[in-house]
Amino acid sequence: xxxxxxxxxxxxxxxVGAPRAGLRGEIxxxxxxxxxxxxxxxxxxxxxxxxxxxxxxQIADRVQSRRIAAxxxxxxxxxxxxxxxxxxxxxxxxxxxxxxELDIMLGGSEWPNGGxxx
Amino acid sequence: xxxxxxxxxSAETSEGxxxxxxxxxDLSALGSLYDRHGRVVYRVALAIVGSxxxxxxxxxxxxxxxxxxGRRAARIRDVRRFLVVAARNEATSTLRSRRRRxxxxxxxxxxxxxxxxxxxxxxxxxxxxxxxxxxxxxxxVVTLKVYEGMTFAEIGRLVGAxxxxxxxxxxxxxxxxxxxxxxxxR
Numbered sequence: 217x218x219x220x221x222x223x224x225x226x227x228x229x230x231x232v233g234a235p236r237a238g239l240r241g242e243i244x245x246x247x248x249x250x251x252x253x254x255x256x257x258x259x260x261x262x263x264x265x266x267x268x269x270x271x272x273x274q275i276a277d278r279v280q281s282r283r284i285a286a287x288x289x290x291x292x293x294x295x296x297x298x299x300x301x302x303x304x305x306x307x308x309x310x311x312x313x314x315x316x317e318l319d320i321m322l323g324g325s326e327w328p329n330g331g332x333x334x
Numbered sequence: 335x336x337x338x339x340x341x342x343x344s345a346e347t348s349e350g351x352x353x354x355x356x357x358x359x360d361l362s363a364l365g366s367l368y369d370r371h372g373r374v375v376y377r378v379a380l381a382i383v384g385s386x387x388x389x390x391x392x393x394x395x396x397x398x399x400x401x402x403x404g405r406r407a408a409r410i411r412d413v414r415r416f417l418v419v420a421a422r423n424e425a426t427s428t429l430r431s432r433r434r435r436x437x438x439x440x441x442x443x444x445x446x447x448x449x450x451x452x453x454x455x456x457x458x459x460x461x462x463x464x465x466x467x468x469x470x471x472x473x474x475v476v477t478l479k480v481y482e483g484m485t486f487a488e489i490g491r492l493v494g495a496x497x498x499x500x501x502x503x504x505x506x507x508x509x510x511x512x513x514x515x516x517x518x519x520r
Contacts, residue, residue: 230445232481235376247401
């Protein structure tokens with residue numbers, strides 16, 4: 217027997233331990249607690265739809281407000297900016313804005329710069 | 335030879351089934367995988383961390399990680415390799431954090447106490463010390479070769495080295511053990 221073999225034999229004579237008996241059960245119990253839960257796809261879909269609708273609404277609102285501001289001209293915007301109170305994102309009082317929107321829908325205007333379709 | 339191939343194939347098939355079942359949330363499949371691979375995962379971890387308690391923690395972490403993969407578990411091709419690689423990584427990080435915390439190393443006990451007499455016990459202790467002095471990679475190869483009966487090709491695949499590298503690590507390890515043990519006897 218060579219010395220390498222002797223070392224191998226001495227090593228092989230040793231018993232290497234195994235994990236303790238209860239470990240399997242513990243792992244399975246912990247795995248049962250930590251089991252990945254099915255993802256609530258439906259809730260995600262509803263939340264995403266709502267978020268998208270809000271974003272689209274906000275974008276449309278901005279476009280509309282800018283359109284009105286462009287139609288009214290810089291004097292209108294400056295006058296609006298000087299007024300305190302309920303304002304939208306371009307500084308237009310909400311009540312006036314609604315009035316302007318209505319006016320655009322009706323196709324005519326009494327506004328200072330001639331309005332839409334006038 | 336055909337029988338060996340057949341047995342190897344059927345083992346792979348059942349592992350594939352277990353992984354698919356595990357992916358569907360069947361934890362009894364995790365138990366089957368533990369029964370087949372728990373010991374090798376433990377031994378690889380023990381070869382690195384040198385403490386039974388830490389090695390068991392590594393085993394828990396590795397199998398829980400497998401369970402938490404959920405549906406992705408079905409995509410694992412070689413589960414033994416997955417587990418051994420995970421065990422090596424986890425054991426290495428355990429070792430690193432233990433060093434960082436400067437925790438006292440529990441006295442390494444890789445081998446079970448010898449049942450027959452003080453001479454066998456002295457031999458066990460000498461081997462224990464010699465094994466502890468080996469570099470981690472060599473200790474790992476010795477464990478997989480001697481106690482798991484793996485070929486160098488299998489070991490190389492598991493530890494991410496070529497069969498030749500695995501073989502030379504083993505050769506160097508045996509050589510070093512021989513030197514250390516002969517020094518011990520003087």
